[in-house]
Amino acid sequence: MAVPLSILDLSPLVAGGTAGDALRRTIDLARHAERLSYHRYWVAEHHFTPGVASSQPALLLGQIAAATERIRLGSGAVQTGHQTALTIVEQFGLLDALHPGRFDLGLGRSGRQRQEAASEIAAVKPPEKERVVDGLLIPEHFSWAPIHVSKRSALLASLLAQPGARSLGLDEILDQIEALLAGPYTDDEGNEARAVPGEGADLQIWLLGSSGGESARVAGERGLPFAANYHVAPAKVLEAVEAYRAAFKPSPQLSEPRVMVSADVLVAGDDESARRLAAPFGLWVASVRSGKGAIPYPSVEDALAHEWTGEERALVDDRVRTRFVGSPATVAERLHTLQRVTGADELLVTTITYDHADRVRSFELLAKEWS
Template identity: 75%
Template sequence: MPVPLSILDLAPLVSGGDVTDALRRTLDLARRAEQFGYHRYWVAEHHFTPGVASSQPALLLGQIAAVTDRIRLGSGAVQTGFQTALSIVEQFGLLDALHPGRFDLGLGRSGQAKKEALRLRAEEKPQEERVVDGLLIPKPFSWAPIFASKRTAFAGGFLHQPGAEPLGLTEILDQIDALLAGPVTDDEGNEVVAVPGAGADLEVWLLGSSGGESARTAGARGLPFAANYHVAPAKVLEAAEAYRESFVPTAARPRPHLMVSADVLVAEDDETARRLAQPFALWVRSIRTGLGAVPFPSIEEAARFEWTDQDRALVADRVTTQFVGSPQTVAERLETLRRVTGADELLITTIAHDHADRVRSYELLAKEWSV
């Protein structure tokens, strides 16, 4: 049997649409995803992004759970630098209380927490584009200028209480584990219990875009791990290797479980898919220029944009690693990704200007993959 396919949704706005439209599309897509046989439906957490409506995963997941019956739901990922462990546990504990046993608590570090990692990465030897057993591994993109920008600093002021210092990944995981196991006591016997939250049936995941702290921590704690080929394709093999090398078996998880993400767009034939995918490069450019993703452009808007060589270089790694084509074409490329990374599951993210095209992409892929 092929490995399971899951979905990562950003609740994207499209040009000419609004937030309400984007959220209604997400609810419709989640219902369809369940019908198509997808294993999980995850939603992202992004802030100050004009083209993304998924800013509060727990709130959105509650709405999705109400219109679906059995598909697993989760966050991809809650940004741990912006919340306390208690707020995270209470939010997902509430979801589990209302819809028991359906939720994945996917966790990731916030952008601010990655600054030191980015500094260290900048000191690494430059990586050239290469092909590994059929899988393209492009040159890495550096987020350092964006994280160092005044806009990022300004936005960060709204994401933290004044003077607050986010916990490190290990520390917040320790607190989350303790609160989920609950009650929590101190040395003097004082006791606190997260209500809801204590005893919640959640599957905790870590997400990461390199072989750094997130991958190693997931392995050391025996957690499942999701590696990004769609956000950071240059580092996906490094992330997978670091996770497996550091994995420590537990009673709950005796073997590592790796999920790998991919940008995908499927249509009835390769030519149609390439046409529908034309706005993707312009959308990625808006992210890479540091202003946040714009509402997803139409094909006509994308065709009018005048590209420079600098623009094309800015988005090259994302464009060349997007899997675009007929169901057969994309399934073959996904199988290569699965084989080279050793993924136990694939996480698909698809954006198109027309909602019907987006739904159709997921439907066609699910049918082909099941074969």
Template identity: 75%
Template sequence: MPVPLSILDLAPILSGGTAGDALRRTLDLARNAEQFGYSRYWVAEHHFTPGVASSQPALLLGQIAAVTDRIRLGSGAVQTGHQTALSIVEQFGLLDALYPGRFDLGLGRSGQRRQEALKELSSPPPPAEEHVVDGLLIPKPFSFAPLLASERSALLTSLLQQPGAEPPDFPAVLDTIEALLAGTIAEARAVPGEGADLELWILGSSGGQSARVAGERGLPFAANYHVAPAHVLEAVTAYREAFRPSAQLAEPHVMVSADVVVAPDDATARRLAEPHGLWVRSIRTGAGAIPFPTPDEAAAHVWTDADRDLVADRVATQFAGTPADVAERLRTLQRVTGADELLVTTVTYDHADRVHSYELLAKEWLG
């Protein structure tokens, strides 16, 4: 039996489109995903990005829950540095009160990463080269340190936090979230929230704190091949090495993400995937994701060598092709990482192409 297959949606805003258009497409895609047989439907949290409408996961998940019946819904991920543990528990507790037993609370770090980026700039890690592990491409790593340490990043962080606030310690936030869910803080009862039937996940892009904390607490872990493909193996290894059994899990449980575009033939898939590189370039130049370009807009872009280097790892690790080809590459990803589940994200300019991509993949994967 194939491992479960799920969707990560950023609610992409298209060139010439609006956030409202993007969010309505998300609701339509979620309805279709449920019919196609996907296991989970997660939405991201991104801010200050003209090309992404998914900024408030809990709000968006409530809308998705209202138009679906059974698919699990979750956050990929709520950023713990942008709000208090109590507000997170109350938001997802409210969702669970209205639609019981359907939600995954995926958590990620924020704030702390900027401090780590400043340290990385002063003491960069040794360079690593592209290599292949049992058929899986592990590209040269891309460093987010210059972006996270920039003045723009400092400004955006100040807008996401209360004046004078310091990034919270990630394990301490998890302690509070777990205590509020369990109702063990007698003087502070989260209503709704206490006793909510939530599946708690940790997301991470490296073998750092997120992977270790997820393992130490016996929580499921989601690793990003689509965001930081160079670090996926170290992330899942660190998680498994740190794992301790818990009430939620007796053994490690890993989900790994991937960028995919599926079409009936290779030529169509390559054309649909062509804007991906230009979109990634806009993110990595520090301006935030632009509205997703049309294939013609992408084809008209004049690429420099520096541009190509900037996005090389993400372009090379996007799985674009026929259903059989993409499924085979996903099986390689699953085999090499030992993933218990896979999480795919697809962005195309035309919504019908995007829905069709997910439909083709589900038919190939699930049979």
């Protein structure tokens, strides 16, 4: 029996479009996802990206919840380094108060990448070799470290946090989130604080990670479900799920590990049509990996007219080759391979196209084939 399929949406802008257009397309796509029986619909948190409108997950999820009835909704992921535990609990507590029992609180690390990037650059390591594991491509690792230590990165970080603010580690902020949800929150002297709304909210907490580092370890040790990013960091996906399972301890939430794995997909009526629709993806990835932020998604015609340099192709090669593009049967077969190799209990798929109708059609074709 096939594992459940869920959707991750970045609310992408397209060339010539607006943020309002992108957000309205997200709400429309969520309605289709519910109709097509996708299990969850998650939205991302990205900042300073001209081509992505999903910057405030809780605000966007409230709009989606009002436009749907039953599909489970969540964040993929709230960036914990940019908010306090209280603001996170209040935001998602408000959502749960209005639409009870429908929300996943997906959390991701942020705020300490600059310090970690400096350490990564200092520790010179030989590049990891590309390999194929039981049919699944595991490419060479792409390092974000040079981008994280750039002057632009420092500027963006300064705008995302109050001066002198300290980013908490995952364990520390999770302790606070869980205490506020259970309520009341007390200090060593017995003073109390309550999150209203938030206290008692029916939220499922997930951790998301792109490696076998802190997120995977903390999720396992705390017995929380874990989402690993094949679509962002395909080189590290097996490391991430293995580290999570190795660290797992049963909890009141889970008696055994629960893993969701993401994938970039694009489905069309046949392989050739899908490859044509997929042409802009490389340009979009190149903009992300340049450190300037995702550009509005180009049209197919503009993408086909682009003259690629060898340096540009090398920058995006691993992401292009690990995107699952083709007919429904082709993509479903590759997703089954991803699920088998990672042992995923659920798959989280994300799709970007220039034309919204093509994106809706991609999810329709995949849902029909998967079922």
